[in-house]
Amino acid sequence: MLESFARNKKGILIMMASAVCACVGQMLWKLSAEQGIFVALCGFAFYGLGALFMLTAYKFGKLSVLQPMQSINYVISIVLGAIVFDEAVTAGKIVGVLIIMTGIVLISGGDEE
Numbered sequence: 032m033l034e035s036f037a038r039n040k041k042g043i044l045i046m047m048a049s050a051v052c053a054c055v056g057q058m059l060w061k062l063s064a065e066q067g068i069f070v071a072l073c074g075f076a077f078y079g080l081g082a083l084f085m086l087t088a089y090k091f092g093k094l095s096v097l098q099p100m101q102s103i104n105y106v107i108s109i110v111l112g113a114i115v116f117d118e119a120v121t122a123g124k125i126v127g128v129l130i131i132m133t134g135i136v137l138i139s140g141g142d143e144e
Contacts, residue, residue, distance in 0.1 A: 042091030052081030
């Protein structure tokens with residue numbers, strides 16, 4: 032039981048790293064519209080790294096627990112949008128982020144076996 036929890040936790044952390052890489056890659060793609068092809072290529076590199084992290088994460092847990100962790104993308108995107116692109120963070124976005132984070136916490140508990 033404890034070993035299963037540790038494996039699941041490792042998978043969740045790797046999946047979170049995947050989400051961060053994917054969001055950074057997408058942010059770089061948006062920036063590349065003004066900054067050129069090198070930034071776009073860096074975006075592809077980050078996005079690809081995120082995919083590799085995702086594939087690795089699946090070794091450490093169940094799909095039904097790990098895949099929903101990608102929902103953290105929505106949270107990261109709002110933060111990056113506010114910091115990098117000076118986008119407004121509205122009350123609706125905050126409520127949405129809180130709902131997503133609640134779901135992530137509930138799902139990350141995993142399945143009882």
